[in-house]
Amino acid sequence: MRIVVVFGLSCLVMMMQGCAFWGVGVTLTAQENDFPISFSEGIVGYNNKLIVRDGYEVIHHFTIEKSAVNWNFWHYLIGERFDLSDEFEEVVRIHNGEAIVNLKIKGKEDFTFIYFLSGLLTLGLIAPNSMNVTIEGDVIRLLTTTAKQNEAILF
Amino acid sequence: MVLSKLLAYIQTDLVGSNMNKQFTNTMLKLPHFTIIVSILFMVGCRSHSEAERMRIKKEYDQSRTISAPDLVNPLSMSPRVGVNPNQKYQEVMKFSASYFESSPGRKKRIPNFLQGKMSEAVKDSERKAIKDIEIYIESGLFMLLYTGGGSHHLRIKGSVIEAQ
Numbered sequence: 001m002r003i004v005v006v007f008g009l010s011c012l013v014m015m016m017q018g019c020a021f022w023g024v025g026v027t028l029t030a031q032e033n034d035f036p037i038s039f040s041e042g043i044v045g046y047n048n049k050l051i052v053r054d055g056y057e058v059i060h061h062f063t064i065e066k067s068a069v070n071w072n073f074w075h076y077l078i079g080e081r082f083d084l085s086d087e088f089e090e091v092v093r094i095h096n097g098e099a100i101v102n103l104k105i106k107g108k109e110d111f112t113f114i115y116f117l118s119g120l121l122t123l124g125l126i127a128p129n130s131m132n133v134t135i136e137g138d139v140i141r142l143l144t145t146t147a148k149q150n151e152a153i154l155f
Numbered sequence: 156m157v158l159s160k161l162l163a164y165i166q167t168d169l170v171g172s173n174m175n176k177q178f179t180n181t182m183l184k185l186p187h188f189t190i191i192v193s194i195l196f197m198v199g200c201r202s203h204s205e206a207e208r209m210r211i212k213k214e215y216d217q218s219r220t221i222s223a224p225d226l227v228n229p230l231s232m233s234p235r236v237g238v239n240p241n242q243k244y245q246e247v248m249k250f251s252a253s254y255f256e257s258s259p260g261r262k263k264r265i266p267n268f269l270q271g272k273m274s275e276a277v278k279d280s281e282r283k284a285i286k287d288i289e290i291y292i293e294s295g296l297f298m299l300l301y302t303g304g305g306s307h308h309l310r311i312k313g314s315v316i317e318a319q
Contacts (some may be wrong), residue, residue: 023293023294023295023306024293024294024295025291025292025293025294025308026291026292026293027289027290027291028232028289028290028291028292029232029289029290030232030233031232031233031234031287031289032233033232033233033234033235034233034234034235034240035233035235035238036229036231036233036235036236036237036238037231037232037233038229038230038231038236039221039222039223039226039230039231039232039273039288040223040224040225040226040227040228040229040230041224041226041227042226042227042228042229043229043231043236043237043238044229044236044237044238044239044242044284044318045237045238045239046238046239047239048237048239048242048318050227050228050229050281052227079291079293084232085233088232088233098238099238102222102224103222103232104220104221104222104224105220105221105222105290105292106219106220106221107219107292107294107307107309108219108294109294109295129294129295131292131294133292142238
């Protein structure tokens with residue numbers, strides 16, 4: 001009887017902690033790249049002027065998926081950290097681009113019954129939660145650069 | 156004809172001979188027009204609730220997404236906001252904004268909250284931009300008062316710079 005009461009109280013306490021307990025946190029950075037990675041549609045061009053949609057061509061639209069799992073409320077202290085520099089570097093290098101614009105980042109939790117069961121059976125010691133992060137954007141090349149390259153080929 | 160056969164089938168084979176007899180007889184006496192109108196009304200209600208659900212889902216998805224397609228000032232995750240490495244910038248201030256929402260349906264969400272904050276920071280000049288943007292996304296679940304949702308916390312940090 002005592003075990004049942006302790007188990008029940010533990011479950012109640014665990015549930016009352018809500019999102020503080022069953023949560024997942026992710027930090028996203030890309031501070032190693034030497035090209036612009038913009039959330040907006042604008043970047044600064046070679047002539048130091050703002051360039052928007054009509055000043056570049058979109059070469060490639062990319063999507064990167066990342067998944068993070070935290071095991072307990074420790075995500076407040078040691079949340080997962082993703083450095084996206086390598087991924088951005090690769091996608092720009094492969095397509096011979098100069099920058100990334102229209103960046104979009106979306107996080108969506110991925111909580112399943114197994115996670116819930118795990119939390120209950122271990123009295124909250126192992127209470128995982130995961131999140132899928134989707135990163136989308138356009139790799140671009142400035143039209144002035146393309147024109148210069150064509151000029152160099154012609155003459 | 157079909158309706159009466161169907162009701163008779165329900166009465167005799169599915170429910171039992173006497174249990175639903177009164178109900179079936181009442182139904183058979185109703186004009187078909189009323190029944191059709193009732194069905195259309197139910198379909199209409201269902202469509203409306205489905206549309207409302209989709210609207211809430213869309214709004215919820217938007218509030219969980221960090222993007223700024225309507226802005227033109229560069230808002231970069233990297234230390235560079237332009238392709239010219241020789242361009243000089245001066246740091247104006249540190250930028251920080253956060254957005255928290257919980258329990259969908261109980262609190263009004265602001266889908267473009269972070270875009271609005273970034274816009275505010277750079278709106279007075281085309282020469283302004285934000286660099287070194289760092290994003291924190293946190294997602295949690297309410298278990299006790301679970302209503303099909305949870306909480307979502309987004310935070311953005313960066314530096315507002317201006318071209319010299």
